[in-house]
Amino acid sequence: DIQLTQSPSFLSASVGDRVTITCRASQGISSYLLWYQQKPGKAPKLLIYAASTLQSGVPSRFSGSGSGTEFSLTISSLQPEDLATYYCQQVNSYPLTFGGGTKVVIK
């Protein structure tokens, strides 16, 4: 099974900060990586697919990069509504696996 390691697991930042979350795969997954945002009490929402493609309707302050085993999600200017937990997911092979999550709080 492919393991995904996200870091950090917790992140505290101020409004306007640039924030980066990393996701490392235990083996190469090409660009078969997605990023989701889950706000408290809500369903997950797709932000990025194919490692770097922004899902329709998602603000352009979100961006993704990487391929192979190293990936990152960047929020260029953190907003109050970005309070959430962020997950990466690999869809290269079954079982589909998620990273452990990164909880983002606003200072």
Place this chain on the structure above:
Amino acid sequence: EVQLLESGGGLVQPGGSLRLSCAASGFTFSNNAMSWVRRAAGKGLAWVASINGNSDTTPYADSVKGRFTISRDNSKNTVYLQMNSLRDEDTAVYYCAKCGVGGGTSCQHSGLDVWGQGTTVTVSS
């Protein structure tokens, strides 16, 4: 607008059974694979199972293999998760999700683009 509505959650004793349903609308249901994902309290997301459009491919997580069965009825635009021999550790919010980002139809090599609001399963005596 694509919508997914889960139902069937509740309280069940260890060893018991429950069937979850997910009613879909707003897309051609039979074209797309579907998945179930769960999140236990205080933990992260965990993929449970997927099913392709014609039901001939149904991969499962090892933690539920042999106990859970995913199925679909394309005439009713509904995907199901039959859960048997339930354990305490199956307690979670269960989400169904449509597979196929960017115009695709599969889960593998694509992803989960729309999620339902979830239904809560509690396994406890």
